[in-house]
Amino acid sequence: MPGLIGPSDYSREPPRHPSLKINAKEPFNAEPTRQDLILSYITPVDYFYKRNHGPIPIVEDIDRYSLAIDGLVEKPIQLSMAQIRLLPKYNVTATLQCAGNRRTAMSQQLKVRGVGWDISALGNAVWGGAKLSDVLELVGVSKCTSVTSSGGKHVEFISIDKCKEEKGGPYKASVPLSQATNPEADVLLAYEMNGEILNRDHGYPLRVVVPGVIGARSVKWLDRITIIEQECQGFFMQKDYKMFPPSVNWDNIDWLTRRPQMDFPVQSAICSLHDVDIVKPGKIRIAGYAVSGGGRGIERVDVSIDGGKTWFEANRYQKTGVPYVSDDDSNCDKWAWVLFEAIVNLQSGNADIVVKAVDSSANVQPENVMSIWNLRGILNNSWHHVYVRSSAAKL
DSSP states (O other): OTTEEOOSSSTTOOOOOTTSEEEETTTTEEEOOHHHHTSSSSOOGGGSOBOOSSSOOEESOGGGOEEEEEESSSSOEEEEHHHHHHSOEEEEEEEEEOTTTTHHHHHHHSOOOSOOOOSOSEEEEEEEEEEHHHHHHTTTOOTTOSSOTTOOOEEEEEEEEEOGGGTTOEEEEEEEHHHHTOGGGOOEEEEEETTEEOOGGGTTTOEEEOTTBOGGGSOOSEEEEEEESSOOOSHHHHSSSOOOOTTOOTTTOOGGGSOOOOBOOOEEEEOSOOTTEEEOSEEEEEEEEEEOSTTOOEEEEEEESBTTSSOEEOEEESSTTSBOOTTOTTTSOTBSOEEEEEEEEEOSSEEEEEEEEEETTOOBOOSOGGGSOOTTOOOOOSOEEEEEEETTSOO
16 A cells, blocks of 8 residues: 555564563564553553554555545545544544453463463553544445445455465454444544554554454554455454354364354453462452443452452442443443452451452353363453462461
């Protein structure tokens, strides 16, 4: 594409914050520390997890960049960044979460394939840009449309990003047309993150943000949007990011038997403590995040300090001074995570601290990771445990 290129090597990578935990160098994949992740409700750009499949694209001339929109539409067009910025701008606060978040814990039970993420492969940001529903109207697709007059039912996002899984071709993914054209779904063509122009790691100059679904569908470095009849046939839609039962292995897997994963389940994790932390007996702070897909709110966060034998409810919050009420869209951010905090009295000895969340549809996290184990290690939302010992415990 004129103005935007996908490099073939890693010689021109952008700088990153030195505190990030690097899980893979080439392509670069990294997450913040647990404590840094929950320093604020809005995740600073430097601490937002980096998920890449190849070298980071480079904008050589922003004035020459344009986005193609074509396929099964009445009037294909090319849009410059200046034209996209003329459309009504929306700010949407949304949490993006990698489907492989907490994969390391799943791998400790039984080996899986994929980047070894801890619990910080997610972040919450304010995304600014044009709604995709407005953009698609420019090519003759009305709002709240499920099929075009030419038979288009899905919207495919194609990146300039080159990756080995696509045999050197571009990264791509799709969402149903009904979701893309629904203004209430808040799907954005984003050019800002936290009030600033997107940086290179997060999709400069333009990316899609699809709230409420796994991060793999929020394609960065957009080159083209195509309206198609069937869902995207790319690698990351057809041969990755699918949820298989524990009985499936690499010898008997049949990718066609499962649909591409979109929504993500209710999730929570403790970020204020690490395993084998030594703490003083007395009051300690237990804090972390909870989030659910599909715009579902967090109804409850339960914490235990005895491995799940007894529970108490943690305090939930988003914005300072605004009470959080699940599914209250007028005061709360429906696509965003909820932070939680509890102060507990820990006696001497060892403690198995656990958290689980319940969303507004009464979905609750499963207790056992092996009941949801899958060979790609995605969507690990089992109870999150942290094992600590007090300074008075015998070593």
